[in-house]
Amino acid sequence: MQGLSIASLKKHKALIPLYVCTALGCGGALAYLARLAFRSPDVSWNKKSNPEPWQEYRNKQYKFYSPIRDYSKEESPAPKF
Template identity: 80%
Template sequence: MQGLTLQSLKKHKALIPLYVCTALGCGGAVFYLVRLATRSPEVTWSRRNNPEPWEEYRNKQHKFYSPIRDYSKEESQAPKY
């Protein structure tokens, strides 16, 4: 197929932005999946060290803005399993 080798890509210069955008999209998707796997509290990589990672966030204060309610004095709404 034309456009898959470097020599044919030199003849069809209009395909270069297509390959660049596709590569950036794939790179962004991989970065997002790695970020989700390493930063999300729902993901655990070691069941022995941290069997319930979501429990770490039960007593942490989340930043909500409400001019009516003060969320800092309320208990967590997370269910207890």
């Protein structure tokens, strides 16, 4: 297929922005996936040292965007068991 090698990309320069946009989209998706894996309270990597990991987020903001700036003054969205 044309456009898959460096030599053919030199002939078809219009494909370069397509590859750049695709690479940026894949990189952004991977970065967001990594953020969800490491910052989300729904994911627990080590249950032995912390059997209730959601308790760490009682007074922290873990949402990507929230109009509430300080969770220490507001009601926490973490469940109370």
